[in-house]
Amino acid sequence: MSVETYNRYSRWLHWLIAGLIIFMIVLGWRLEDEDAGRFARFQLHKSIGITILILSFIRLGLRLAYKAPPEVEGPKWQMAAAKAVHWGFYVAMIGLPLTGWAMVSASPMAIKTVLYGIIPWPHLPVPASEQTHDAWVVAHGLLAKLITYVLIPLHVGAALKHHVIDKDNTITRMVPGLTPVPLLNWRWIVPVVTVVAAVVAGALVFRGEKATKTTLTPAAPMAQEAAVSESEISAVAVSEATLPSASAASTQTTMAVPTWTVNKSASRLNFVTAFQGADINGRFSDYKADIRFDPESLDRSSIRVVINLASVSTDDAERDNTLKSESFFNIAAHPKATFEAKSFAKTGDDKFIAKGRLTLNGQTKPFDLPFTLKITEINASRTANVTARVELDRLDFGVGSGDWASTDQIPAKVKLDFTIRATALK
Structure with missing residues (x-):
């Protein structure tokens, strides 16, 4: 039928x-x-x-x-x-x-x-x-x-x-x-x-912002998180006049360098690269930071940050898996990236350079990290807001091997954009 x-x-x-x-x-x-x-x-x-x-x-x-x-x-x-x-x-x-x-x-x-x-x-x-x-x-x-x-x-x-x-x-x-x-x-x-x-x-679906030439200016939300509110500024009256005098600084050198505790909810370890001309924004969520820093005792200050590379996220699971593979971070052999610095230089008001060494993908090389530091004091504690922006050449560390070593699809320079908020007792 x-x-x-x-x-x-x-x-x-x-x-x-x-x-x-x-x-x-x-x-x-x-x-x-x-x-x-x-x-x-x-x-x-x-x-x-x-x-x-x-x-x-x-x-x-x-x-x-x-x-x-x-x-x-x-x-x-x-x-x-x-x-x-x-x-x-x-x-x-x-x-x-x-x-x-x-x-x-x-x-x-x-x-x-x-x-x-x-x-x-x-x-x-x-x-x-x-x-x-x-x-x-x-x-x-x-x-x-x-x-x-x-x-x-x-x-x-x-x-x-x-x-x-x-x-x-x-x-x-x-x-x-x-x-x-x-x-x-x-x-x-x-x-x-x-x-x-x-x-x-x-x-x-997946309509993103039009690709533009990325600058090292932080995104507005990050800037807001890193900024000190007007009420905090007025409360502590931060100004050049409040900086310790030379005699006070000499006395301070006998004091212990403060240890800073990072507030991860208000901190960001971000990076920006591109694929076929379109910007890719990524971040690392798992890291440990040992920061002992005093702007008046740079010779006794030190920083050590260890990043778990498996925590990388670019909001795309397949792309993240590619970044973790042997072609890029090779986390099976080198799961961590480490930055250590014990030498610092002041380059301007609230501006410093950490002269250290970066270990990535099994390779250790000198790496200078310029950053801006704002410290406020409230009651018995101090809050530090740090912003750091610098470019890293991924090819210097062998990140992107084989066909990925070509810069036709992915540029050699990766923009790092860090915002750190930390506290320490006076």
Whole structure:
């Protein structure tokens, strides 16, 4: 016996895949936009692509398992075209994810794929080279153009022609009850919502701020956290006049250098780099700091900060895993970064340089850290607000090996932006 509509599983899967394809088309148009969300869009594009691949195989299985409604009678050329478009969609729906998967697998950069930041996904056994990668890029692009500019317009145009002009049951096989007359039928909600939701989501998801040339000026929230409030300033009356005299300083040298306790909730160890022209903002959340510092006793001051590199976060799980890998921080072999300084110089009002050594990725090199220090006193305690901004050449420490050593994708200079708030007893 013939059936009038596709089975319910095929119908819902049809609209789900249709929505995902439209979403991917709109998202694909935005992949090259140089803003802060670019990397995240690429990762989502890969995840949705694999999802479409799996759903397409399920859809094909349902097509073979359940009886389909009979073909709509018409001219032979029209029926042949309909069949060609139908199977063309299967070729594109399966071919697009496969060529995208091969493209990622063939990339010399060997970026790992983690679906939705949760499920590790293997690479295909294809040669990894620029030539192979570029060939898959061309194939992926051709299939994308085929489905966007040929298959979808033909499919939608033919469906509407059948519904509005021919007034047959072509569309109703996928939307049961959608009669040609009247045209305004509430069941249009399925295709309309699918298309609108996919377009809006594709246009807005992971929309970041437009990439701009980053300066070392701290972000407003950080500046606010590091700043001393007006009430604190008025309470302690910090000014040049309150600095100890030379005689008082000489007496102070006999006193112990204060030990400072870092308030991590009000402190930040941030960095800024870029990938393909789009800024990437990151931070380290786990670190230990041993700070013994007195601006009047620089010769007896010392700083030692140990950072747990596994605590790196750029708000993208896949990118963070790449940073932890052998190609970058190599945390399996060198889980910590350490900065130690016992030599300091005053360069201006509230401005100092810590002349120390930085150990990163198993390499130790001299590293100077300029910083600004503001100290306020309230009752029996002192509060220090420190801001430090400097550039670090990642290649000096072997961070970014192999193809990542190239500065075409990621610049050599990484901007460090630290804000530290600490307290000490008087």
